[in-house]
Amino acid sequence: MNKPIIALDFSSKEQVEEFLALFGEPLFVKVGMELFYQEGPELVRMIKSKGHQIFLDLKLHDIPNTVESAMRGLAKLGVDLTNVHAAGGVEMMKAAKKGLAGSTTQLIAVTQLTSTDETQMHEDQLIYVSLEESVLHYAKQAKRAGLDGVVCSVLESSAIARDCGEAFLKVTPGIRIAGAAADDQKRVATPKAAKEQGSTHIVVGRAITKAQDPVAAYSQIKNEWSGR
Numbered sequence: 001m002n003k004p005i006i007a008l009d010f011s012s013k014e015q016v017e018e019f020l021a022l023f024g025e026p027l028f029v030k031v032g033m034e035l036f037y038q039e040g041p042e043l044v045r046m047i048k049s050k051g052h053q054i055f056l057d058l059k060l061h062d063i064p065n066t067v068e069s070a071m072r073g074l075a076k077l078g079v080d081l082t083n084v085h086a087a088g089g090v091e092m093m094k095a096a097k098k099g100l101a102g103s104t105t106q107l108i109a110v111t112q113l114t115s116t117d118e119t120q121m122h123e124d125q126l127i128y129v130s131l132e133e134s135v136l137h138y139a140k141q142a143k144r145a146g147l148d149g150v151v152c153s154v155l156e157s158s159a160i161a162r163d164c165g166e167a168f169l170k171v172t173p174g175i176r177i178a179g180a181a182a183d184d185q186k187r188v189a190t191p192k193a194a195k196e197q198g199s200t201h202i203v204v205g206r207a208i209t210k211a212q213d214p215v216a217a218y219s220q221i222k223n224e225w226s227g228r
């Protein structure tokens with residue numbers, strides 16, 4: 001069972017160092033736009049030097065040439081996982097994979113953000129199939145492009161496993177302890193549901209980083225996710 005991926009949604013290196021110091025073990029952490037735009041590649045190198053696994057979440061979405069070149073640069077960081085937006089299309093996803101060639105970095109595609117519900121998708125994107133159909137379409141496109149998996153919600157995990165295979169990564173944010181506030185997330189689930197629905201990874205931010213005791217929260221979520 002993969003470790004829960006902790007979203008380091010902080011804006012400074014100092015905050016990250018303070019947070020990581022609470023944990024006396026190697027973690028799987030996510031560096032997203034907020035942190036990367038403030039602290040850049042150097043912070044990724046620092047976290048990697050501490051022995052943590054890294055998901056570099058920059059959701060690349062641009063023309064194929066730009067995405068390939070950007071991924072070629074990011075490949076040098078030696079992160080474990082990184083992502084693009086599936087909405088960029090198959091050609092862009094193939095270019096991203098090409099940019100990562102020779103690296104051990106796994107590549108996944110964001111399907112529909114977990115902050116999107118079906119009504120918003122219809123209104124904002126003029127996509128008139130069901131949200132699940134849209135997510136499944138993007139997942140199949142990502143598989144066709146040779147990617148390792150997708151970012152989706154727990155609600156779509158089992159359908160993606162059915163259509164794209166158990167080994168296809170299903171990295172699911174929108175994780176909340178039962179009864180906790182969803183905040184801006186629209187498609188949420190507990191760690192237990194994620195396990196039951198076949199997610200391969202869970203991504204957890206505020207449930208841990210905003211907890212009174214982040215280490216205790218991480219331990220509770222890790223136990224629930226691993227079925228202990």
Ligand SMILES: O=C(O)c1cc(=O)[nH]c(=O)n1[C@@H]1O[C@H](COP(=O)(O)O)[C@@H](O)[C@H]1O
Nearest residue numbers: 007032057112113114151173203204205206
């Ligand atoms: O790619 C992501 O990590 C991502 C995709 C998605 O659809 N939804 C989503 O919430 N995320 C990220 O997952 C984390 C979720 O944060 P919390 O809602 O605080 O657990 C944030 O860092 C988001 O940027």
